[in-house]
Amino acid sequence: MIKTIPGNITAPKGLKAGSVHCGLKRNKKNHDIGIIFSEQPCKSAALFTKNQIVAAPIKLSRKVVKDGMVQAIVVNSGNANACTGKRGEKDAETMALLTSKQLNIKANEVIVASTGIIGHHLPMAKIKSGIIQSSERLGNNNTHAINIAKAIMTTDLVPKHIAVKTKIGGKEVTIGAIAKGSGMISPDMATMFCFITTDAAISLNTLRSCIKKSTESSFNQITVDGHMSTSDMVAILANGMANNHNITSSTKSDLALFQKALDYVTLNMAKEIVKDGEGATKFIQIEVHEAKSVSDAKKIARTIAESPLVKTAINGEDPNWGRIVSAAGYARVTLDESKLKLSVNNITIYKKGLPVTPAPKRLSSVMKKKEITIQLHLGMGNKNTTLWTCDLSKEYVSINADYHT
Amino acid sequence: MIKTIPGNITAPKGLKAGSVHCGLKRNKKNHDIGIIFSEQPCKSAALFTKNQIVAAPIKLSRKVVKDGMVQAIVVNSGNANACTGKRGEKDAETMALLTSKQLNIKANEVIVASTGIIGHHLPMAKIKSGIIQSSERLGNNNTHAINIAKAIMTTDLVPKHIAVKTKIGGKEVTIGAIAKGSGMISPDMATMFCFITTDAAISLNTLRSCIKKSTESSFNQITVDGHMSTSDMVAILANGMANNHNITSSTKSDLALFQKALDYVTLNMAKEIVKDGEGATKFIQIEVHEAKSVSDAKKIARTIAESPLVKTAINGEDPNWGRIVSAAGYARVTLDESKLKLSVNNITIYKKGLPVTPAPKRLSSVMKKKEITIQLHLGMGNKNTTLWTCDLSKEYVSINADYHT
Numbered sequence: 032m033i034k035t036i037p038g039n040i041t042a043p044k045g046l047k048a049g050s051v052h053c054g055l056k057r058n059k060k061n062h063d064i065g066i067i068f069s070e071q072p073c074k075s076a077a078l079f080t081k082n083q084i085v086a087a088p089i090k091l092s093r094k095v096v097k098d099g100m101v102q103a104i105v106v107n108s109g110n111a112n113a114c115t116g117k118r119g120e121k122d123a124e125t126m127a128l129l130t131s132k133q134l135n136i137k138a139n140e141v142i143v144a145s146t147g148i149i150g151h152h153l154p155m156a157k158i159k160s161g162i163i164q165s166s167e168r169l170g171n172n173n174t175h176a177i178n179i180a181k182a183i184m185t186t187d188l189v190p191k192h193i194a195v196k197t198k199i200g201g202k203e204v205t206i207g208a209i210a211k212g213s214g215m216i217s218p219d220m221a222t223m224f225c226f227i228t229t230d231a232a233i234s235l236n237t238l239r240s241c242i243k244k245s246t247e248s249s250f251n252q253i254t255v256d257g258h259m260s261t262s263d264m265v266a267i268l269a270n271g272m273a274n275n276h277n278i279t280s281s282t283k284s285d286l287a288l289f290q291k292a293l294d295y296v297t298l299n300m301a302k303e304i305v306k307d308g309e310g311a312t313k314f315i316q317i318e319v320h321e322a323k324s325v326s327d328a329k330k331i332a333r334t335i336a337e338s339p340l341v342k343t344a345i346n347g348e349d350p351n352w353g354r355i356v357s358a359a360g361y362a363r364v365t366l367d368e369s370k371l372k373l374s375v376n377n378i379t380i381y382k383k384g385l386p387v388t389p390a391p392k393r394l395s396s397v398m399k400k401k402e403i404t405i406q407l408h409l410g411m412g413n414k415n416t417t418l419w420t421c422d423l424s425k426e427y428v429s430i431n432a433d434y435h436t
Numbered sequence: 437m438i439k440t441i442p443g444n445i446t447a448p449k450g451l452k453a454g455s456v457h458c459g460l461k462r463n464k465k466n467h468d469i470g471i472i473f474s475e476q477p478c479k480s481a482a483l484f485t486k487n488q489i490v491a492a493p494i495k496l497s498r499k500v501v502k503d504g505m506v507q508a509i510v511v512n513s514g515n516a517n518a519c520t521g522k523r524g525e526k527d528a529e530t531m532a533l534l535t536s537k538q539l540n541i542k543a544n545e546v547i548v549a550s551t552g553i554i555g556h557h558l559p560m561a562k563i564k565s566g567i568i569q570s571s572e573r574l575g576n577n578n579t580h581a582i583n584i585a586k587a588i589m590t591t592d593l594v595p596k597h598i599a600v601k602t603k604i605g606g607k608e609v610t611i612g613a614i615a616k617g618s619g620m621i622s623p624d625m626a627t628m629f630c631f632i633t634t635d636a637a638i639s640l641n642t643l644r645s646c647i648k649k650s651t652e653s654s655f656n657q658i659t660v661d662g663h664m665s666t667s668d669m670v671a672i673l674a675n676g677m678a679n680n681h682n683i684t685s686s687t688k689s690d691l692a693l694f695q696k697a698l699d700y701v702t703l704n705m706a707k708e709i710v711k712d713g714e715g716a717t718k719f720i721q722i723e724v725h726e727a728k729s730v731s732d733a734k735k736i737a738r739t740i741a742e743s744p745l746v747k748t749a750i751n752g753e754d755p756n757w758g759r760i761v762s763a764a765g766y767a768r769v770t771l772d773e774s775k776l777k778l779s780v781n782n783i784t785i786y787k788k789g790l791p792v793t794p795a796p797k798r799l800s801s802v803m804k805k806k807e808i809t810i811q812l813h814l815g816m817g818n819k820n821t822t823l824w825t826c827d828l829s830k831e832y833v834s835i836n837a838d839y840h841t
Contacts, residue, residue: 114790428751
């Protein structure tokens with residue numbers, strides 16, 4: 032039984048957050064820096080962007096997570112500290128060091144994360160003041176929770192957060208998460224920001240394998256615009272304060288319960304990101320069935336999802352399904368046209384290489400729905416995949432043509 | 437010496453065209469079917485889409501071109517005859533057969549091409565009437581030329597055509613071309629429609645190698661929206677009526693002259709397609725220098741060109757160069773951040789992994805230009821590539837959200 036409860040990363044035992052506006056965002060009401068802190072040191076695992084150009088905080092945090100112990104995350108929005116060379120690396124180190132001093136913890140147990148514009152040095156005076164103020168405001172009530180979720184937003188319209196409770200080995204275990212991401216979303220092995228906390232007791236190796244597995248079927252299966260960020264990060268902290276019997280690869284049923292709850296949290300966060308995709312008006316689920324391999328299925332799903340012609344057709348509520356089939360055709364996967372079947376929200380429109388005629392009447396009313404499911408059957412095997420994306424609207428162009436200057 | 441002359445595919449000796457409105461397009465003023473006819477049978481070579489899902493006319497024309505001899509092309513816009521199964525294949529055959537009867541030529545020497553909406557059967561009564569009328573209107577004056585160029589247009593705003601004269605072995609040789617394409621443009625090995633005619637005498641093998649070479653550096657180096665069509669086709673007809681000494685792989689200098697003129701024609705057509713890209717307001721040249729291999733350079737150039745974040749930044753005249761560098765970072769090519777240099781219209785803004793500070797003042801005025809050149813130096817080797825694309829505008833979304841229904 033997984034039960035959703037109010038709050039987010041401060042919901043598990045021993046977790047606190049604090050955030051403020053330090054001057055990175057123009058609107059003074061918007062927090063732009065914050066700290067997530069655990070009373071006890073946590074086992075931690077994280078996944079980072081596969082982009083060859085990575086932001087300075089990613090370089091630092093990779094090292095921090097390698098050792099497996101983390102007690103705090105310091106995060107800012109408004110500036111990604113990417114493409115900033117040695118000075119940028121130094122600035123990320125300063126953030127970790129100052130945070131550790133303020134919290135009286137080890138500097139190499141602080142994850143640093145930055146998101147926002149690329150190619151600008153951080154205004155360190157503002158950042159320092161922000162870290163000091165955030166550390167003085169730590170707490171775990173609803174205001175702390177909502178503020179930290181908002182502090183990591185860039186072009187996001189809504190905060191994305193969740194907390195769930197489940198029972199593992201007779202003990203109540205809580206998992207909380209906050210996420211951000213709206214544009215530059217096409218994660219591969221990791222994604223944007225999602226910070227997850229739990230009071231579960233779990234071994235480091237098991238935690239690493241759990242977060243990898245959850246990410247594979249959630250964040251790695253979403254795309255907004257096909258542009259992979261320099262700063263993607265999914266990180267989980269587990270402080271063990273739920274006092275459950277330690278979860279390891281040997282405690283099969285406890286592990287299954289934890290994985291299930293974690294999958295629930297990551298999938299929820301991933302879908303929230305797509306729903307809040309820049310300019311999104313539709314939530315699109317793409318299912319590819321009967322592929323020879325999962326890899327083939329994923330290639331086709333992603334090619335359909337990233338075709339601007341498919342995305343604009345759905346934006347226009349236009350059942351122009353030829354664009355979906357032709358996108359599948361250039362995914363570099365062998366196809367047999369005469370075996371293809373395409374349905375939208377379970378209405379079949381193309382079968383055995385031929386349009387269903389007359390075109391189903393319900394189709395145009397289905398296209399008006401907020402949630403569209405595209406179901407492509409390849410007839411080549413028995414592997415499947417599901418991927419989530421959103422449409423491409425004029426608002427996406429507005430948001431991104433006017434973002435910087 | 438390559439000299440541009442008025443006209444297009446009817447400019448070479450012995451070439452004629454005829455076209456009419458047969459009812460595929462809504463506006464009766466717009467021609468939607470046409471025939472290109474050579475008095476003499478032509479050697480012919482063509483390149484077709486690499487999409488796994490190909491339109492019926494592509495299947496037929498592949499066979500026609502295999503034999504190397506062609507005397508006519510019949511082409512319609514408004515309906516792609518794609519995803520239409522056996523009936524679609526039969527319809528394409530009927531188009532070739534009727535055309536051959538009307539012109540008193542062999543049916544297996546007629547190329548068939550269709551462009552427009554995918555997944556609808558051709559209205560064959562209209563098509564038949566269109567072929568008969570087109571064959572009765574054949575001619576080679578300016579009106580015939582402009583009409584055939586317009587008859588192949590779909591969302592194109594302007595007809596794309598060219599004719600050039602050059603001297604080969606003391607004889608005047610003419611090459612003419614018409615092209616269409618505005619959306620669903622991301623050719624690989626071939627592209628949209630470009631029909632090229634010449635009166636050059638040239639061996640079949642040489643013609644095949646020339647058109648392949650020209651396409652590689654022109655149509656294969658453009659992208660509008662990254663969506664590869666089911667119907668892409670580049671075809672050249674050479675009827676030998678210029679009476680030049682036959683061009684073969686042994687006549688090195690004549691071959692070089694012909695290749696140069698053909699390159700000129702294909703590059704011109706390719707750039708015209710990008711400039712008329714759906715909703716395009718900017719023409720963008722992407723140069724990648726100092727790559728380890730041409731393939732690496734092409735991957736990076738294409739990833740930059742197809743990033744909606746790069747395209748919208750340029751649409752917004754916003755020097756948000758972090759998007760360009762981060763796109764290069766996810767092209768699946770090994771990079772060394774500290775060796776990168778990025779310039780826009782020769783203004784360097786990022787060097788050795790660091791932003792040039794203060795940001796060059798001329799940058800924002802440069803972003804206002806109609807033609808933007810992005811120059812990325814990798815510092816990894818000595819291979820280069822150039823690719824052409826356009827920006828992503830609200831108009832692109834409008835055009836494609838409202839295209840079908």
